Structures are given as structure tokens and as C-alpha cells.
Amino acid sequence: MIGDPAGAILHSEGLADEIQVSPRKGAGGPIINDFTIVAATVNGTGSQTANLALLRALFKMGIPVNGKNIFPSNIQGLPTWFHVRVSYEGFVARSDSAEIVIAFNQSTVQDDLAMVAPGGVFLYPTEWNLAESREDIIYYALPVNLLVSQANGQGKVKDYLANMAYVGVITQLLGINRSYIEEALQYHFGHRASVVTQNMAVVDAAFQWSAANLTKQDPYQVEPLDLTAGNILITGNEAAALGAVFGGVTLTSWYPITPSTSMIDALNDFLPKLRTDPESGQATYVVIQAEDELAAAGMIMGAGFAGARAMTATSGPGISLMSEFVGLGYFSEIPCVIWDIQRVGPSTGLPTRTSQGDVLFAYYLGHGDTNNVLLFPATPGECFDFGVQAFDLADQLQTPVLVLSDLDLGMNTWMSEPFSYPAEPIKRGKVLSAEEVEAQGFFRYVDRDGDGITYRTLPGNNHPRAAYFNRGTGHNEKAVYSEKAEDWRKNMDRLKRKFETARRLVPSPIIDHVDGARIGIIAFGSTLPAVDEARFRLAESGLPISFMRLRSLPINEEVRAFVERYETNYVVELNRDGQIHQILTVELSDLPGRLVSLAGMDGLPLTASHLINQLKEQELTR
Amino acid sequence: MTTVPLETVTLNRKDFVSDQEVRWCPGCGDYSILAQMQKVMPEIGYPKENIVFISGIGCSSRFPYYMNTYGIHSIHGRAPTLATGLAVANPALSVWVITGDGDGLSIGGNHLIHACRRNIDLNIILFNNRVYGLTKGQYSPTSRVGMKTKSSPMGSIDRPLEPLALALSAEASFVARSIDNNPNHLVDILTQAAAHKGTSFVEVYQNCLIFNKDEWNDFSDRKSRDDHLLYLEHGQPMIFGVNRDKGIRLRGLEPVVVELGNGISESDLLVHDAFANSTTLAYILSRLEHPSVLGILRDVERLSYADGVLGQVKEARAKKGPGDLATLYLDSDIWEVK
Numbered sequence: 019m020i021g022d023p024a025g026a027i028l029h030s031e032g033l034a035d036e037i038q039v040s041p042r043k044g045a046g047g048p049i050i051n052d053f054t055i056v057a058a059t060v061n062g063t064g065s066q067t068a069n070l071a072l073l074r075a076l077f078k079m080g081i082p083v084n085g086k087n088i089f090p091s092n093i094q095g096l097p098t099w100f101h102v103r104v105s106y107e108g109f110v111a112r113s114d115s116a117e118i119v120i121a122f123n124q125s126t127v128q129d130d131l132a133m134v135a136p137g138g139v140f141l142y143p144t145e146w147n148l149a150e151s152r153e154d155i156i157y158y159a160l161p162v163n164l165l166v167s168q169a170n171g172q173g174k175v176k177d178y179l180a181n182m183a184y185v186g187v188i189t190q191l192l193g194i195n196r197s198y199i200e201e202a203l204q205y206h207f208g209h210r211a212s213v214v215t216q217n218m219a220v221v222d223a224a225f226q227w228s229a230a231n232l233t234k235q236d237p238y239q240v241e242p243l244d245l246t247a248g249n250i251l252i253t254g255n256e257a258a259a260l261g262a263v264f265g266g267v268t269l270t271s272w273y274p275i276t277p278s279t280s281m282i283d284a285l286n287d288f289l290p291k292l293r294t295d296p297e298s299g300q301a302t303y304v305v306i307q308a309e310d311e312l313a314a315a316g317m318i319m320g321a322g323f324a325g326a327r328a329m330t331a332t333s334g335p336g337i338s339l340m341s342e343f344v345g346l347g348y349f350s351e352i353p354c355v356i357w358d359i360q361r362v363g364p365s366t367g368l369p370t371r372t373s374q375g376d377v378l379f380a381y382y383l384g385h386g387d388t389n390n391v392l393l394f395p396a397t398p399g400e401c402f403d404f405g406v407q408a409f410d411l412a413d414q415l416q417t418p419v420l421v422l423s424d425l426d427l428g429m430n431t432w433m434s435e436p437f438s439y440p441a442e443p444i445k446r447g448k449v450l451s452a453e454e455v456e457a458q459g460f461f462r463y464v465d466r467d468g469d470g471i472t473y474r475t476l477p478g479n480n481h482p483r484a485a486y487f488n489r490g491t492g493h494n495e496k497a498v499y500s501e502k503a504e505d506w507r508k509n510m511d512r513l514k515r516k517f518e519t520a521r522r523l524v525p526s527p528i529i530d531h532v533d534g535a536r537i538g539i540i541a542f543g544s545t546l547p548a549v550d551e552a553r554f555r556l557a558e559s560g561l562p563i564s565f566m567r568l569r570s571l572p573i574n575e576e577v578r579a580f581v582e583r584y585e586t587n588y589v590v591e592l593n594r595d596g597q598i599h600q601i602l603t604v605e606l607s608d609l610p611g612r613l614v615s616l617a618g619m620d621g622l623p624l625t626a627s628h629l630i631n632q633l634k635e636q637e638l639t640r
Numbered sequence: 641m642t643t644v645p646l647e648t649v650t651l652n653r654k655d656f657v658s659d660q661e662v663r664w665c666p667g668c669g670d671y672s673i674l675a676q677m678q679k680v681m682p683e684i685g686y687p688k689e690n691i692v693f694i695s696g697i698g699c700s701s702r703f704p705y706y707m708n709t710y711g712i713h714s715i716h717g718r719a720p721t722l723a724t725g726l727a728v729a730n731p732a733l734s735v736w737v738i739t740g741d742g743d744g745l746s747i748g749g750n751h752l753i754h755a756c757r758r759n760i761d762l763n764i765i766l767f768n769n770r771v772y773g774l775t776k777g778q779y780s781p782t783s784r785v786g787m788k789t790k791s792s793p794m795g796s797i798d799r800p801l802e803p804l805a806l807a808l809s810a811e812a813s814f815v816a817r818s819i820d821n822n823p824n825h826l827v828d829i830l831t832q833a834a835a836h837k838g839t840s841f842v843e844v845y846q847n848c849l850i851f852n853k854d855e856w857n858d859f860s861d862r863k864s865r866d867d868h869l870l871y872l873e874h875g876q877p878m879i880f881g882v883n884r885d886k887g888i889r890l891r892g893l894e895p896v897v898v899e900l901g902n903g904i905s906e907s908d909l910l911v912h913d914a915f916a917n918s919t920t921l922a923y924i925l926s927r928l929e930h931p932s933v934l935g936i937l938r939d940v941e942r943l944s945y946a947d948g949v950l951g952q953v954k955e956a957r958a959k960k961g962p963g964d965l966a967t968l969y970l971d972s973d974i975w976e977v978k
Contacts, residue, residue, distance in 0.1 A: 095665060
């Protein structure tokens with residue numbers, strides 16, 4: 019905890035007090051649209067259907083929501099927790115506090131019970147005959163078997179239907195619009211009307227049972243709002259896949275790995291519908307499941323050399339395997355896009371938990387002097403935008419571009435503004451046609467424009483001088499093999515110059531200067547909602563904080579200006595070693611002492627209260 | 641060095657059960673393979689402390705969690721490399737590689753063939769369910785052409801690999817196949833694999849109930865499965881069928897199924913020769929689909945890698961005598977300023 023605050027802080031006396039995050043404690047009245055539901059279930063029992071139905075119904079009611087699945091590395095049988103954050107204020111970060119816990123997994127009951135916030139609700143099956151040991155919470159026991167059998171649920175579906183019992187009870191207890199649950203299930207099951215009917219029978223049985231038998235003792239309620247109209251619910255991976263389609267992806271090669279797989283699943287879903295030539299009926303794309311990530315990287319480089327917009331999606335272990343090819347792509351200048359949906363490493367680590375731990379590795383990926391362009395999407399909207407922009411940047415800079423998303427952003431369900439059609443046409447970079455080769459001449463690595471970016475041709479260009487040999491060995495401006503010291507140095511200097519050019523092409527940071535702010539937060543990617551919420555609460559307590567959200571590396575002058583402006587810049591990231599902090603410290607080495615690392619990672623998405631506590635501790639002891 | 645004095649103890653199955661709760665999906669074929677392996681372990685003649693299980697990534701690669709032995713849960717596809725280092729560094733160990741059709745044949749295909757080629761003293765057990773499990777149902781290198789999965793929505797167009805044919809091409813010295821639902825057969829094959837010196841490659845047909853439940857339907861019904869399976873026995877004619885009324889004959893280089901009777905007798909049938917030095921017959925058998933063969937296709941003696949390496953050292957010492965560090969130093973190209 020914090021030391022004696024007296025005298026330790028000049029600007030923000032309010033910091034010493036307990037800062038409440040959601041839900042705000044009322045005066046004993048109802049708590050409306052401000053709580054977190056956690057459903058603890060067994061992996062592979064269909065609980066995801068139940069949880070998404072609740073999430074979608076709340077969203078449909080106009081209430082801001084976020085759904086996070088905290089799941090194990092296992093196909094079936096291990097515990098999984100689904101968090102539904104409900105927030106009238108629009109805060110969608112993970113919350114440390116669980117107000118309503120649905121306990122449907124007997125093997126985790128003690129942990130789940132401990133999770134319930136004081137005054138919260140614990141919903142569990144009557145069949146467990148649980149001793150209701152906590153006096154500070156409200157227990158509701160529901161007769162799951164009875165409700166399922168009332169709805170004629172039999173055989174194997176019985177286990178799946180059981181989850182609908184809690185949907186019915188929660189719907190009744192909170193005041194969720196029943197018809198929205200039905201709509202959500204219709205959406206989920208598509209045209210399989212009988213399945214919807216079967217599920218709704220359990221929902222209704224539970225709803226009626228709850229109305230007749232449960233006395234509501236808890237303060238939690240929902241009321242319709244108008245805060246989600248026009249928005250969509252989507253995962254980052256689906257948004258990224260859609261962006262890639264808009265960006266003109268033609269070749270994807272990949273190897274299955276959690277948590278990137280759902281991005282390729284989405285591509286496989288979208289592409290046949292959207293990228294089939296109407297006249298010939300032929301596909302205008304290909305998705306290849308390669309034998310491993312190394313092969314996938316090779317395939318996209320080959321396609322990039324051919325001029326295709328080529329991409330892969332992977333996670334940390336795949337990035338490790340791709341490192342040699344990324345070095346080739348950097349050095350021989352081949353455009354391609356690599357999505358890294360980060361999970362917890364090193365090694366196999368925690369394959370189903372989130373992290374921002376690949377930043378340093380990806381930035382320098384490849385042996386020798388290698389610098390790579392990184393993009394950091396923070397929202398599904400940015401996943402979509404970067405789906406397009408990553409291809410533009412790869413083509414413009416003729417280099418691999420790595421997009422660092424993560425499991426939380428990629429696999430969880432987020433509210434988003436609808437995506438807009440890219441405002442600008444696709445940027446294909448410096449590619450010469452046969453006519454241009456005739457008119458201008460062509461040597462592959464001559465820096466005609468002084469920006470480090472040279473002109474390339476594509477196989478198929480039939481000009482007699484168009485062909486060149488793309489090599490990973492030392493070469494001169496004419497792409498001819500060379501071991502001359504001068505050629506080597508000149509080429510590597512040009513690549514560095516190209517990286518300087520990248521600084522002005524990559525997406526700029528999003529900066530929010532706040533009046534009276536003495537300190538700043540620097541963050542990137544999926545920590546955005548927690549940072550937003552923490553800043554809001556801290557501003558209420560008298561500590562205004564400015565914010566710069568990095569959207570890419572390398573950094574540009576705006577980043578420098580932000581760091582210069584604040585005496586302390588807290589660098590927030592989900593890894594142990596403060597990887598962005600390290601990069602900024604090196605690149606802004608003339609601004610010592612202004613960057614303070616707030617790095618940390620345990621596999622879970624950042625919460626506002628964790629960040630608030632970290633900031634308070636820092637501010638009160640500095 | 642101190643050694644802990646140990647008395648010789650008799651081990652049983654339970655000694656090989658680890659304290660980890662076994663977590664595969666209900667009905668997974670891996671449970672049976674695990675049970676048979678634990679049954680085999682006390683019988684293979686190795687002290688428990690000399691047994692090591694190594695795996696990569698995938699459902700099958702969880703296997704070593706549940707064996708109470710030394711083990712490594714390593715990285716995807718690379719178990720044969722670790723196992724090679726281990727087996728060569730300490731030839732007294734019984735080293736088991738547990739892999740699957742994705743881990744072993746896709747990402748790890750390269751290492752698998754080179755382990756077989758070098759004849760490292762390993763027991764490689766490849767669980768083949770013809771699908772990716774842990775990443776939730778993509779097609780694998782052994783999936784049939786046309787198999788629809790999330791990653792092959794219009795059906796796979798990749799030709800499947802036949803694991804046994806691949807191992808034979810790499811000249812594995814022991815090549816066999818068994819199935820998860822025939823415990824006695826599996827125990828027998830695992831026992832013989834353990835006894836073999838050099839690379840033992842065993843494919844186990846394994847049922848993935850969640851993502852590919854109908855793959856081995858022909859082999860699931862105990863009453864009818866023998867119509868689809870040929871159990872190989874060295875020196876015996878290839879007869880199969882519930883009523884043992886069918887056999888395999890060669891027509892040119894092609895194996896064909898014939899009904900016994902009507903002038904066709906056992907003497908017309910192919911006779912299995914597991915000890916043949918040539919891989920030709922084993923290769924033909926590995927490609928058979930109706931019926932599929934179970935049993936040992938090939939079991940030959942070939943110098944193991946560790947013996948080869950040690951043999952070379954022995955030879956060098958025999959020729960040149962034992963080395964001497966001072967001599968080595970003075971022999972090397974050193975420019976000494978005097």
C-alpha cells in the first residue's frame with residue numbers, strides 16, 4: 019500500500035483516499051447498469067452460447083458491454099470464466115471485482131465463491147447442496163436438472179441446455195428484455211429454429227421459476243440505455259480479417275496456433291463470399307495451411323516478391339520460427355504482413371492468456387542489424403484499419419510489417435463503431451511497369467528519391483531490363499553479389515534511411531493533452547480501456563493525466579514532444595521487462611528520467627484499479 | 641559422486657501413473673494408449689529412472705504429463721531433436737517420443753525422418769487421428785483429400801502422408817502400427833518396440849471424438865472390425881476377415897484382396913516377412929487401405945547411431961592410441977614467439 023501521503027504529494031491530495039472504480043457504491047439503493055457478471059463453467063459444455071446470449075441481449079438494450087473469455091489450454095473439461103462487464107459509463111476494461119458470479123463448475127466452487135464482491139450474488143445449482151458459508155453475499159440456488167427436464171431437455175443436449183438455466187434466471191433477476199435473449203440465440207444458431215426453441219424453453223422455464231421462487235435481495239439491475247445504437251459487437255481477429263479483405267489480401271499462409279486461428283477462420287469465412295471473380299467464378303485469393311510457421315513465412319515472402327498482398331497470422335512461437343525469413347524480408351526488401359496475436363511466452367508459456375510480450379523481439383526480429391515496422395491496434399476498429407494499412411506500409415516500404423495484436427483484443431468480444439470504407443486508394447509503392455523501366459531505367463537498389471526506398475519490378479514485367487535477382491547475400495545497387503565493404507555499408511545505411519522514412523509513414527500516436535496535467539501515460543494496444551478508466555477516476559480524484567497511445571514503431575517527433583512535455587511519463591505495458599519502455603529509453607536517450615516503466619503481466623487483461631494503484635504508489639512515493 | 645543405494649524393486653503399472661489429473665476430452669483414444677503404456681513400462685527391463693518421455697505440442701504431446709518418469713514437454717515438432725541428443729548422450733536410457741500427425745508429420749516432419757534415418761535408439765509413437773485437436777479441428781497432413789474442416793471449408797486438396805511409408809522411406813529399422821481400441825495388440829507392439837535397438841516407429845490409430853469422430857469407424861465395432869484389419873504375423877500368410885476367409889495376393893506389384901476357396905488357397909497368399917532387409921514388402925503393406933494392416937511391418941537390425949558414434953571413437957583409439965592433451969596442444973598450429 020501507499021506510505022504516508024502527507025507532504026509526499028503537492029498536486030493531488032485526493033489521491034490518498036480510496037479511489038472507487040466500478041461499481042460506484044450507492045447509498046444502499048439499486049445499482050443500475052454497473053457491474054460485472056462472471057460465469058464459471060466447464061470448458062466445452064456450450065457455456066459460450068449462454069454467455070454470448072447474455073452479452074448480446076445487454077448490448078441490444080443499449081448498455082455498453084464487453085465480454086472476455088478467460089479459458090484454459092484444453093479442448094474440453096477444464097474450468098473457464100466468462101466476464102461480462104456492464105457499464106453505463108462505457109468502461110469496458112476487465113474489472114477486478116465480480117458482482118454476480120454464476121458458479122456452474124463444481125471443481126472451482128471455492129475459488130469462485132471467494133471471487134464474489136461483498137454484497138454480490140452467488141448463483142449455483144441446487145443439486146450441489148452447498149453450505150452457504152459467506153454472510154456478506156447473496157446466494158441463489160437454482161434447480162438446474164428440474165428446469166432442464168421441465169423443458170424436455172434430454173440426452174446429450176442436456177449438458178448444453180443446463181447453461182440456459184442461468185441465462186433465464188439472470189434475465190429475470192436483472193430485468194433483461196427476454197425477447198433480446200431470443201434474438202441473440204437466433205443470431206447464434208442461424209436458421210436452426212428448433213435449437214433456438216429448445217434453448218428458449220429452458221430460458222423460459224428458469225425465468226418463470228425465478229419469478230415465482232426467488233426473492234430478489236441484491237441491488238443489481240439493468241435499464242435500457244441508448245449508448246450502443248449503431249455499434250457492432252466483434253472480436254479483433256474478425257475485424258482484422260475484414261480489414262485484410264478490404265486491403266486486398268490475395269495470399270494467406272499460416273499454421274494453426276492459438277490465439278491467431280480465429281483470424282484465419284474469419285478469412286476463410288469472408289473470402290469465398292467476397293473474393294470470387296463474378297465472371298469466371300474463380301477465387302481471387304488463396305489461404306494455405308502450411309506445414310509450419312517457417313513455411314508460412316516463406317510462402318508470404320514468395321507471394322510478396324510476386325507482387326501479391328500476402329499475410330500470415332500467428333503468435334509468439336510462430337514469430338520465433340519466422341525470424342530467419344523476416345531477416346530475409348528486411349534485407350532483400352520484400353513486402354508482407356505478419357499479424358502476431360500475442361500470448362504469454364516465453365516458450366509455450368500460457369497459450370490461452372494475453373500479453374504484450376513480443377514487442378522487443380518483433381522490433382528487432384532477425385539476426386544482424388534488423389529493424390522492423392510494428393503496428394499496435396487497440397480496438398477492433400484499428401484492427402480493421404491496420405488490416406488495410408499494414409499492406410500499404412509493406413508495399414510502400416518494401417519490408418515485412420508486423421501487426422502486434424493480442425489475445426484479449428483478438429479473441430474477446432468488443433463494442434465497436436462500424437468500420438468505414440478506406441478513404442484512400444490502396445498504396446502499392448514504387449513498382450515499375452515495363453514502360454517505366456524503358457523510360458527511367460532500372461536498378462533494383464538505387465535510391466533515386468533519397469528516402470531509402472528504391473524501385474522494384476514484379477515477375478511478369480517483360481521489359482528486358484526488368485528482371486533482377488533477389489538475394490539474401492550482400493549485394494550492390496544493381497542487386498549483384500558483392501562482398502565489398504563499401505557496398506555493404508552503403509546498403510545498410512540506406513536501409514537505415516528507409517527506416518527513418520518509415521517514421522513519417524506509420525500511424526501517429528493518439529495524444530490527449532489534459533489541462534493541468536503534470537504527468538503522462540504512454541500505452542499501446544489492448545490496455546486502452548483500462549487506461550481510459552483509470553485516467554477518468556484519477557482526474558475525478560484530482561490527478562489529471564495526459565495520454566499518448568502509441569500506434570506504431572518506429573516513433574516519430576510527436577512521441578518525443580509528448581515525452582518532453584511531461585516531467586514523468588508512465589509507460590504501461592503487459593510484459594515483465596518494460597519492452598516499450600526500453601525502446602523509448604534508447605530512442606529518447608537524451609531525455610533521461612522522464613520515462614517510468616509500469617510493466618507487469620500475469621496473463622490477464624489490465625484492470626483500471628490495478629493501474630490506479632500502481633500510479634498512486636508511484637506518485638505518492640516519488 | 642555419491643550413489644544412492646537402491647534395492648531392486650518390482651514395479652507395477654501404478655508406479656508409472658503421475659500425480660497429474662488426466663485431461664483429455666471424454667472418450668479420447670489417448671486414455672487407452674496411456675493405460676497400455678503404463679502397463680508396458682514395468683515389463684521393458686529398464687529401471688524406472690532410465691526411462692524418458694519427450695513430446696512436442698498437441699493433444700498427444702500432453703502424454704508425458706501423465707507418465708511418472710523423467711520427461712520433457714518441449715516445442716512444436718522438435719521432440720525428435722531433443723530425444724536424439726538425449727539418447728546419444730546416454731545410450732543407457734529408454735527414450736520415448738510421443739507425437740501426433742500434426743506435430744510429427746507437419747511442423748516436425750523434417751526431424752522425424754532424420755531421427756529414423758540415423759537410427760537413433762528411440763521409440764517414436766505417433767498418434768494418428770488425422771486432424772488437429774488442440775487448435776480445434778483443422779485438417780492435418782494425414783487428413784483425407786476432401787476432408788472439410790474450418791481451415792478447409794471446401795475440402796482439403798492436400799494429398800495425405802502415410803506415416804509408415806514415410807518412416808520406411810527413411811529406413812526406420814522397426815516400423816509397426818496398432819490401434820487405441822485394441823489394448824492387447826497395443827501392449828504387444830509397444831513391448832516389442834521397446835525391445836528393439838534403433839529407431840522404433842509406431843503409428844497408433846487414435847480416435848478424436850470431438851473433431852474427427854468417424855475416421856476409424858471401420859475399426860470400432862469389435863464384431864466387424866476384423867473384416868477391415870489385417871494382423872501381420874511374421875512367416876504367416878496374410879489372412880484376414882471375421883471368418884478368416886480373405887487374403888492378400890500380389891498381382892504384379894499390386895496387392896489385391898482375394899476370397900479363399902474356389903481354387904485359391906493359403907499357399908497363393910503373400911507371406912509376411914518382417915525381417916526382410918528390403919523395405920519393399922513393408923512399403924506395399926503400409927499403403928494398404930482395405931484392409932489396413934496392424935502389427936510389425938519391419939523389424940531389422942541396423943547399427944544404431946550411438947553405437948556407430950562410439951564405434952568410431954573406439955576405432956580411432958585402436959589406430960592411434962589414447963589421446964594426450966599436451967601433445968594435442970603442441971601439435972596444433974601455434975606460433976610461439978621465442
